Amino acid sequence: MKKISALFLLLGLIISAQNNRVIYEYKFAPDSTKIDSLKTEWMYLDINKNGSKYYSKSSFESDSIVNESIKKQMAAGMKSISVSRQSNGGEINYEVEKTYPDYKTFLVSSIGNDSYKVAEDRKPDWKILQEKKKIGEFQVQKATTNFAGRNWTAWFTIEVPIQDGPYKFSGLPGLIVQIEDQTGTHKMELKGLKKIPETKTEELNTQGKDIPFTRKKPLEVNRSQYVKQLKQYQNDPVQGMREILNRPNSKVMINVNGKEISDPKDILRELEKNAKEEMQSNNNTIELIP
Template sequence: MKKITALFLLFGLMVSAQNNRVIYEYTFRPDSSKTDSLKTEWMYLDISKNGSKYYSKKAFENDSIVAESIKKQMASGSRNIAVSRQRNGIEISYEVEKLYPGYQTFLTASIGNDSYKVAEDRTPVWKIQPEKKKIGEFMAQKAVTDFAGRSWEAWFTPDVPIQDGPYKFSGLPGLIVSVADRSGSHSIELKGLKKITQTSSTEVDTQGRDLPFTRRKPIEVNRKQYAQKLKQYENDPVQGMRELLARPNSKVKINMNGKEISDPAEILRTMERNAREEIARNNNKIELEP
């Protein structure tokens, strides 16, 4: 009884409080050719009165470390800024933002050394089904939709009257507690709810310096333009870095998995090899039709 009472108290906080965090476990198969390639990443859906933001816990922590390192170097007056790129198991680098009350949705993702904010022009069209079941402490109801090239099955709980959910999913009469595509490649399940303070930004003032691997203001594009950028990157994954290194007096030093590299030609070779290997390993993205 105490557990149930605590849950309903938490539901009240979710509805009335300024900032709340929904914690999801995202399980996915990045390589469709390998059935044993399942990976897991903890994802946050931070909800405020103005909207929500969905992002990776590990990516946020890593960005915070990089931002703090750059701030310290710039404060010391260093002319050459060393940027360390350590993946540390990070698989998800994108973010999804929704603006209330209209639920306008934006994807923020990096392609090479550029960041893009993509306005989503599609909305999941749900068909609510009669099936109900208990998921954890929640009584949930089934809904299905086709979105971005995949068929999805979701379970939502009217007990939490927030019409939001992980990734770009929203619009059901209750919080989405579970959503999975029918191929079994992507599955997102709620694991916790908590009240939080305002999330800090990981953006850093580079004082006009163009530093690789740093969070910067994204370029706003529509979905068609973003798809074209993705295609260009697949054809030439180091185009942006090549242009950066070609600038006069450009000096870049990077740390790739513990190895420090400063020679421009070696930087390009290493980055292109790593990029093409990563593209090959990630052929089963959450959106088959971006």
């Protein structure tokens, strides 16, 4: 009887509330050569009557700290703005937005120093199977799809009347409780549900200053335009920073292992080295076909 009461309480929470948060545990292997070394990121799927937003808890908190620091420096009239990102700021820097009831899907992602809002022109084509089981408190049913170059197996529940899920996944007759790709290197599993107050996203006002390493208002593009920018970045990952450093009176300083670097050539060399190392060690992206 306790389980039944808990279930009705949960359904009441989801149906009556305008804003809900679904908490997923995302386990993934960034490097395809080290598939046994899974990393974990806690992801939020925030839902309101107009749509949903999927993002990293750690990255959101890191961005909030950076923005508060910048606002304080600008309020104090400082001419030079210092930006510091902590190593525990999260590895998932993209966000996924969906609109209801049409479930239009957008990827919000940064390439170098630029941010893009990418309209997704593909939708998961689900095959719903008869297999059922229980995951946690939920009765779930199996479904499969191929999306962006990966084969996925999902388990969804009709006990929660939300036809949504983590990342770009939606379109099943219920909430996705668990989804995993065929290689086992990307897996998202529901770990919590709760009601949240209505929140408004506050845009950082940089007063016209182009501050590196901060999120910019995203430029809306289609998928082919985004892929083109992505390839350009892979070929020249410091193009954006080079443009910033070439501007008159532009001064940038970075800290590498406790050493401050201000010479533009040294900055570009260090950033290019880091970017290429990161691309090499993050070769197992969630989309094999972006």
